Amino acid sequence: MQEIISNSSARRHENLIQVVQSYYQLTKPRIILLLLITTAAGMWLAAKGEVDPLLLVITLASGTFAAGSANTINCIYDSDIDYIMERTRWRPIPSGRVKPRHALFFAIALAVLSFSLLTVFANLLAAVLAMLGIAFYVVIYTHWLKRNSVQNIVIGGAAGAFPPLVGWAAVTGDLSWAAWLLFLIIFLWTPPHFWALAIMIRDEYKEVGVPMLPVIAGDEPTAKQIWVYTLIMIPFTLMLVYPLHTSGIVYAAIALGLGAIFVQKAWQLLQSPEDKKVARSLFKYSILYMMLLCTGMVIDSLPVTHHIVTAFGDHLHSWMGSAVAVVSSIYQG
Template sequence: MQEVIQTNVSRHHDNVLQVVQSYYQLTKPRIILLLLITTAAGMWLAAKGEVDPLLLLVTLTGGALASGSANTINCLYDRDIDYIMERTRWRPLPSGRVKPVDALIFAIALAIASFTLLTVFANLLTALLALSGIVFYVLIYTHWLKRHSVQNIVIGGAAGAIPPLVGWAAVTGDLSWSAWLLFAIIFLWTPPHFWALAMMIRDEYKEVGVPMLPVIEGDEITAQQIWIYSLILVPSTLLLVYPLHTSGFVYAAIALILGGIFLQKAWQLLQSPSERNTARSLFKYSILYLMLLCAGMVVDSLPVTQNMVMAVSESLPLGFL
C-alpha cells in the first residue's frame, strides 16, 4: 500500500511555505483548537477568573505541541486507511508530501518541546499529564482500540479529556474534584460527538475496517447510545455548580440552555437514526456546545461577573430570594 501511495500520489513542495503548511496539517490544527479551549477553561476555573497571562501562553503552547505530536503520530499510523478514505486522502502522508520518517522525527521533536516547556515554566505534573495524553492517544486509542474494539471512542475519549487537567494542574500544581469533573464532562461528551460523525461517514469506516459503533451495531443502536450519554452528560455539567460550587448562576444558566438544545438534537436523532442530516446537525452542534460551555465557565469565573451577580442578588427583595 505504501509503495502505491509514494509512487502514484506523490507530490512535491514548490516552496518553504508549502513545506510548513504540510507539517502544520499533520498536527490537525482544528482538533487542537478545541482541546486548547478546554485547557483554558480548566485554567480559568482553577485560577478563579484571574489567570497569569504568561502561564496561560506557556500552557496553551505546551498543550498545542503535545496535541500536535499525538495527532502527527496518529496520521503516521493511519496513513494506510487515510489513503483509502476520500475525506483524508489529501493529508500530507497519504499524498506523499511528507515522508513517514520525517513525520516521526517531527512528532518526537514536538513532544520533547512540550515536555520541556511545561516542566520549566509550569510544573512537572502539568508536563506529565500532557505526555500521558500523547501516550494514551497513540498506544491505547490509535494502536490498540481504534481498529480492534467497538468501544474505541468511549475508552479512547480519555485522551481528549486530559487537556482540562493540564490547565488545572498548571495553575494549582494538583488535581481537585472539580478538575476531574471537567475530565468527566469531556469524556461523556466524546461518544455523542464522534458517533454522530461516524453515522455520517459509516460507509467509509466500513470500507477500511474500523469497527465504529454504527458499522458494527447499526444506526439505531448508535442513536440509543448517543441519547444515553447525552442524558448523563447534561446533568453532569451542573455538578460544577452543586455540590462542587466551582461555578455559579451564570454558568448554570448557560449549561442548562446549551444542554437542552443538545438533548433535543440527540432526541431527534433517536427518532430518525437513519437521517444523515440529523446526525450532521448533532455533530456540528456538539462542537459549538463544548466551546460555548467552556466559554460559560470562563465568563462565570471572572471577578466582574461575580461582582455583578452579587450586586443583583443584594438588590433583590428578601422575599424573592
C-alpha cells in the same frame, strides 16, 4: 499499502510555504482549537478567574505542541487507511508530501518542546499529564482500540479529556475533584460527538474496516447510545455548581440552556437515526456546545461576574424586602 502510498501519488513541495503548510496539516489544527478551549477553561476555574497571562500563553502553546505531536503520530499510523478514503487521501503522508520518518521526527520534537515548556514555566505534573495524553491517544486509542474494538471511542475518549487536567495542574500543581469532573464531562461528551460523525461517514469506516459502532451495530443502536450518553452527561455538567461549588448561577444557566438543545438534537436523531442531516446537525452542535460550555465556565469564574451577580442579588433582596413591606402594610391597613 505503504508502497502504494509512496509511489502512486507522491507530490513535491515547490516552496517553503508549502512545506510549512504540510507539517501544519499533520497536526490537525481544527481539532487542536477545541482542546485548547478546554485547557483554558480548566485554567480559569483553577485560578478563580484570574489567570497569569504568561502562564496561559505557555500552557496553551505547550498544549498545541502536545496535541500536534499526538495527531501527527496518528497520521503516520493511519496513513494506509487515509490513502483508501477519498476524504483523507490528500493528507500530507498518504499524498507523499511528507515522509513518515520525517513526520515522526517532527512529532518527537513537538512532544519534547511541550514537556520542556510545561516543566520550566508550569510544573512537572502538568508536563507529565500532557505526555500521558499523547501516550493514551497513540497507544490506547490509535494502536489498540481504533481498529479492534467497537468501544474505541468510549475508552479512547479519555485522551481528549486530558487538556483540562493539564490546564488545572499548570495553575495549582495538583488535581482537585473539579478538575476530574471536567475530565469526566469531556469523556461523556466524546461518544455522542464522535458517533454522530461516524453515522455521517459510516460507509468510509466500513470500507477501511474500522469497527465504529454504526458499522458494527447500525445507526439505530448508535442513536440510542448517543441519547443515553447525552442524558448522563448533562447532570454531570451541573455538578460544578452543586455539590462542588466551583461555578455559579451564570454557568448553571448557560449549561442548562446548552444541555436542553443537546438533548433536543439527540432526541431528533433517535427518531431518525439514518438521517445524515440530523446526525450532521448534532455533530456540529456538539462542537459548539463544548466551546460555549467552556466559555460559560470562564465567564462565570471572572471576578467582574461575581460582582455583578452579587450586586444583582443584593438589589433583588432589597426589592423583595420592600415588596413584602408594602404588602404587609396593606394587609395591616
